[in-house]
Amino acid sequence: MTEEPNLSADELIERLEPSLSRGRRVRALVALLAGLAGTVFVTALWWSEPGALPARTQLAFGLLTVFCLAWACYGGWLLTRRVPLFATDRVIAAWIALVASVTTTGGVAAVAVQRGTGLGVALAIGGLFVAAALVLAVRAHGRRAALLRRKRELLGEEEV
Template structure:
């Protein structure tokens, strides 16, 4: 018997995804630009525009927060992928619903396509996480024998 685990940390801790890093930078930049635009408007904006700006700022900051958390914590078991998939599903669904309310049901086509893509991303992320967890369980089961 040995005290060393049968796996190495680099097998469990993925390098930070460039796509997630790009989404975080884009989210933060977009939020900062929208907030700056909103703050420098000479007159009061219509209610719909204020809600849209606030929503876009929240979405951008959520992606930036996920990227920052991923850089800081280096999450195990592809948890960052699952969280990113959930954010994608929630934000595309919300955007599609708002689009349908504002522009009518014919405008839902692109949003429904994006929701389908986001769901596929989430399903693949969960499968990756589950695969990693089962590998750990198998390695820990063999290491204890």
């Protein structure tokens, strides 16, 4: 039986959690491609509109483009990581989803109020998306905290 060399805590952590598993690489690639495709689609639709669009429509197209770019940047950032992330990727994704769902719900609710129809439906459906994103954010922060706590334990560091 061969004896393994003594590993530092950092080396042990790197062996325990690969920096980017195959599943995470696939999810990162999907986020990158979906974000880029969404950006191309929304901007093409925006630019192809005849005549001047109202300011709120311009704002909606701009926000949708920003959300798509955020997902594309997230996917690209995740694909370039070569170190253990300790669930940072999950926290970032959850915050993107939360900001996008809150903003979209607010926009749809504002349109519903302006038109005088469907505010309850807009808030109910938007609220479901916001609640789901909030649950994901809480879970992601919890997972990250647990991983960082375990890392400190392995490194023998005191909690601050």
